[in-house]
Amino acid sequence: MKIVVVGGASTYTPELIDGFARQHESLPIDEVVLVDPATDRLALIAGMGERMLRAGGRPYRLAYTEDLRGALDGATVVLIQIRVGGQRTRANDESFPLESGCIGQETTGAGGLAKAMRTVPVVLDIAAQVAEHAPDAWIVDFTNPVGIVTRALLDEGHRAVGLCNVAIGMQHFFARLLETEPDEVRSAHVGLNHLTWEAAVDHRGEDVLPRLIATRSEDIGHRVTLPAAVIDHLGMVPSYYLRYYYHHDDVLRELLDGPSRAEEVMRIERELLDHYADPSVDQKPEALSRRxxxxxxxxxxxxxxxxxxxxxxxxxxxxxxxxxxxFLPSEAVIEANAEVGGGHIRFLPTPALPPSVRGLIAHVSAYEKLAVDAAVRGGRRRVVDALLAHPLIGQWSLAEQLADRLIHENSEHLAWA
Incomplete structure (x- = not known):
């Protein structure tokens, strides 16, 4: 079994290398190939990976290259984890919307659309090469915005599925609250990527979410950075990303007053790269958990x-x-629990959702459809259409301002601009 990781020079990659080694019995990989055009950084990450594998008994081979086509031969899975333009463009995504009084965030609002505009064409080019050179391979997309990127891949007919770590993070959080093992817990995770709710928590056949909310709503609120009153009112647990909707003005003030997440991530990445460059380091560093x-x-x-x-x-x-x-079209892309096996993906029945949640999901899903159209076909009008449809923007003057700024900030990455 051969796994190709596109974006292999990411500071995330040692987490993958470690996980593949620790879980080798459940996924018996023969080879992992890291692919990235950033050759110096790629060699650094691969060197760290080699030391980790030697320390852990080397259950598989690790290779690295800048040649995607050569890497794809015989691939079973192609995992995509790229950031077009690097952290500099993320910093722009987080800053330019603030000047119009809108949330600045890399996957939500205007910043999220900017990232999609840069990313979708590149991912589709990668996928076209996968289709040519490894037609039986699955594409697993971890590249944000995952829902939009996955929809673009599926619209083009690729064998793809999107993956995010929010759900597994909540599973482990609930397990800690219940003082049990994660595999004893399953939450009813439903919504869109970065717009999800945990509508139930099954523990040994019982839905314990009402009890958890009644007794631990402060802890839950702290975990998702929302007031406990929001959790109590909903009777569900929204993801961290719902703070941009449920607490918009407070979050906007925080973003205007404080350092950006991009700045924090760049500091963490410098620390991580220093660790990876140290030839004595053969275990993933603690700083990776903050990345x-x-x-x-x-x-x-x-x-x-x-x-x-x-x-x-x-x-x-x-x-x-x-x-x-x-309440959504069949062709929409959602994020929810699915039974996966034998090459098939079938969503499990979803819990009944209140009208306020259904409405917000439908609104953002409509935006995502327009975002894919803008990213694939280009043009200022399509960018304005997508921004006008986003519930955190939705005003003509804002949509026009943000469209012009988005295009200006990203012109080197937009073939049509």
Whole structure:
């Protein structure tokens, strides 16, 4: 079994290398190939990976290259984890919307659309090469914005599924609250990528979410950075990303007053790269837990094991709605629990959702459709259409201002600009 990691020079990659090694029995990989055009950084990451594998008994081979086409030969899975333009463009995504009084965030609002505009064409080019050189391979997309990127891949007919670590993070959080093991807990995870709710928490056949909310709403609120009153009112647990909707003005003030997440991530990445360059380091450093993407390798291995193995499992994935949420079109892409096995993905029945949640999901899903259209076909008018449809923007003057700024900031990455 051969796994190709596109974006292999990411500071996330040692997390993957470690996870693939630790879970080798459930996913018996023969070879992992890291692909990235940033050759100096790629060699640094690969060197760190080699030391980790030697320390852990080397259960698989590790190679690295800048040649995607050469790497794809015989690939079973192609995992995509790229950031077009690097952290500099992320900093722009987080800053330019603030000047118009809008949330600045890399996957939500105007910043999220900017990232999609840069990313979707590049991912589709990668996928076209996968289709030519490894036509039987699965594409697993971890590149944000995952829902939009996955929809673009599926619209082009690629064998793709999107993956995010929010669901597994919440599973482990609930397990800690219940003082049990994560595999004893399954939450009813439902919504869109970075717009999800935990509508139930099953522990040994009982939905314990009402009890958890009644007794631990402060802890839950702290975990998702929202007031406990929001959790109590909803009777569900929204993801961290819902703070941009439920607490918009407070978050906007925080973003205007404080350092950006991009600045923090750049500091962490410099620290990580220093660790990776140290020839004595052969274990993933603590700083990696602050980078984001916690439990990324766990979710990736579990998903790939079900996709490729003889058994099946339940995983929170991004895939075609296909009737799972009856208030959305079948071609929409949602994020929810699905039974995955034998190359098939089927969403499990979803809990009943209140009208306020259904409405917000439908609104953002409509925006995502327009975002894919703008990213694939280009043009200022399509950018304005997508921004006008986003519930955090929705005003003509703002949509026009943000469209012009988005195009200006990203012109080197937009073939049509």
């Amino acid at each position: 984001g993407g916690a439990l990324y390798s766990e979710s990736a291995v579990q998903l790939m094991s079900s996709l490729l193995g003889s058994g099946s499992g339940v995983h929170a994935v991004n895939a075609r709605n296909a009737g799972a949420l009856d």
